[in-house]
Amino acid sequence: MENLHELEITEKAISWIKFNKKVVLATVISTWGSSPFRTGTKMIINEEGDFLGSVSGGCVEANVIEESIELLKNNYQFKKLEFNVSDENAWNLGLACGGNISVYIEKIN
Amino acid sequence: MKIEILQEIVKKKSSKKRFAVLKNLTNGKSELFEVGSPLSDELNVHKKDIENYYNLQKNGIINETNIFIENYTKPIEVIIVGAVHIAQYLIDFSKNLNLMITIIDPREYFTKKQTFKNVKIINEWPEKILEQLQSNNNSALITLTHDPKIDDPALQFALKNKFFYIGALGSKKTHEKRCQRLKDSGHTKEQIDSIHGPIGLKLGGKSATEIALSIIAQLVLEINKLKI
Numbered sequence: 001m002e003n004l005h006e007l008e009i010t011e012k013a014i015s016w017i018k019f020n021k022k023v024v025l026a027t028v029i030s031t032w033g034s035s036p037f038r039t040g041t042k043m044i045i046n047e048e049g050d051f052l053g054s055v056s057g058g059c060v061e062a063n064v065i066e067e068s069i070e071l072l073k074n075n076y077q078f079k080k081l082e083f084n085v086s087d088e089n090a091w092n093l094g095l096a097c098g099g100n101i102s103v104y105i106e107k108i109n
Numbered sequence: 110m111k112i113e114i115l116q117e118i119v120k121k122k123s124s125k126k127r128f129a130v131l132k133n134l135t136n137g138k139s140e141l142f143e144v145g146s147p148l149s150d151e152l153n154v155h156k157k158d159i160e161n162y163y164n165l166q167k168n169g170i171i172n173e174t175n176i177f178i179e180n181y182t183k184p185i186e187v188i189i190v191g192a193v194h195i196a197q198y199l200i201d202f203s204k205n206l207n208l209m210i211t212i213i214d215p216r217e218y219f220t221k222k223q224t225f226k227n228v229k230i231i232n233e234w235p236e237k238i239l240e241q242l243q244s245n246n247n248s249a250l251i252t253l254t255h256d257p258k259i260d261d262p263a264l265q266f267a268l269k270n271k272f273f274y275i276g277a278l279g280s281k282k283t284h285e286k287r288c289q290r291l292k293d294s295g296h297t298k299e300q301i302d303s304i305h306g307p308i309g310l311k312l313g314g315k316s317a318t319e320i321a322l323s324i325i326a327q328l329v330l331e332i333n334k335l336k337i
Contacts, residue, residue: 006181007122008205010115017112025110029134029177030170039168040179078137104177106110106137 006042009053013044013108022047023108024068028055029080033099044108047072055103059083068105078106110139117141118181125184125209129163132177134170142178152176184209185332188242190235190263191253192219195278198321199251200228206329213238215259235263249274249328251308255283261290268300274331276308276324283307 016023028041043053043061045068054061060083071079084100114130121128121141128143131152140149142163148156158171159178166180184207189196192214203210210228213235214220220232231238239262250267252260255278264287267275277287284306291301309323310330 007119010118010122014112014115014119027132027177027179029132078134080134104132104134108110108112108115 009042009044012052016044016046017108022072024071024105025108026055026064026068026103026105028101029104030102031099032101037101045069045105056083056101060101060103064103064105071105071107078104080104110137114139114141122181127181127183129159129178129180131159132179134175134177182207183247186211186242186248187251187328188213188239188248188263188267189251189253190214190260191278192216192223192225192230193253194317195253195321195324197223197225198318199324200225202321202325206325208328211242213263214254235259235266239263239266246271246273248272249331250276251324251328252277255279257287257290261287261294264291264304265294265296268296268303273335274305274328275303276305276327278308278320278324279306281307 013023013025024045026043026045028037028039031039037054037056041053041055043051043055043064045051045065047069049065049069051061051065055064063083064081067079067081081103082100083103118130118141126143128141130139131142132139133151140152142148142159144163148159152159155171155174155176158174159176162171162178163180166182168179170177187203187208187210189199189210189212192212196212200210212220212225212228212230213233215232215234217232220230248270250263250272252263254260260277264275264277268291277284279287287306288301292298305327308327309320310326312319312323312326314320314323
């Protein structure tokens with residue numbers, strides 16, 4: 001079935017922008033192995049660290065939020081994040097599902 | 110991504126259209142795509158691949174490119190006959206499931222005195238209105254009144270139009286009688302067997318909420334079978 005909360009997330013992103021908040025959209029752009037969520041799953045993050053949606057069911061969100069806040073502080077528009085089991089960092093983050101995912105984070109403006 | 114793209118997504122989703130969002134991962138630009146709509150010059154080079162992914166409703170990075178495509182599919186049409194208590198919970202459980210629900214009930218009291226949120230309610234006899242709805246084999250029917258004069262015409266219509274899911278509320282006995290009536294009116298055994306009756310996955314519950322949950326669970330199961 002189609003991903004569930006897309007409209008809710010999209011509408012929330014628009015409302016945050018209307019309230020002059022800086023917003024990042026994170027999208028799962030590819031997955032391998034047993035990643036929990038399918039490609040296209042989304043999450044939005046604002047500069048205060050508030051977020052809605054998820055990209056992995058809890059495994060890598062903390063890192064995505066951190067990277068998103070970082071993105072808002074610099075001049076880049078987007079960044080591609082890779083999480084993978086062979087990556088020590090990913091184990092620390094708890095990607096227990098044994099899969100790899102790529103997450104694309106981009107500013108909304 | 111530009112906020113205008115997000116606004117356009119909300120607009121297109123509310124109008125129940127099918128479309129896709131294309132993201133150029135190299136420069137961060139996004140654009141919307143639907144059949145017949147022009148692509149930007151930089152994406153036009155990959156037109157064939159984009160259309161291929163679009164037609165197959167495939168999401169992901171298009172092979173050997175830096176383009177990400179995400180398809181937004183049309184919601185599945187679900188017709189519920191009977192604006193009864195269970196229908197309220199069906200609406201609750203269907204939230205965020207990409208379903209487009211229409212409730213039909215000829216009994217004015219049921220349709221006028223209850224509040225249903227975010228669904229279309231039609232106060233009319235099913236046989237009068239079903240022909241007008243643009244239903245097809247991508248539609249589902251759930252009958253809840255267990256009144257033959259309301260449910261049966263809807264079931265006959267759904268069988269004739271090859272709905273992918275047809276479910277009828279009622280006990281085993283009620284369903285047996287229903288099957289006999291459908292047989293008498295000329296429907297084949299195969300057609301009649303395709304009706305889910307008694308409706309719902311067997312969760313063992315008896316309350317309106319639990320029955321609604323079992324119906325939604327069965328519907329989701331059948332929707333996912335379509336995609337395998």
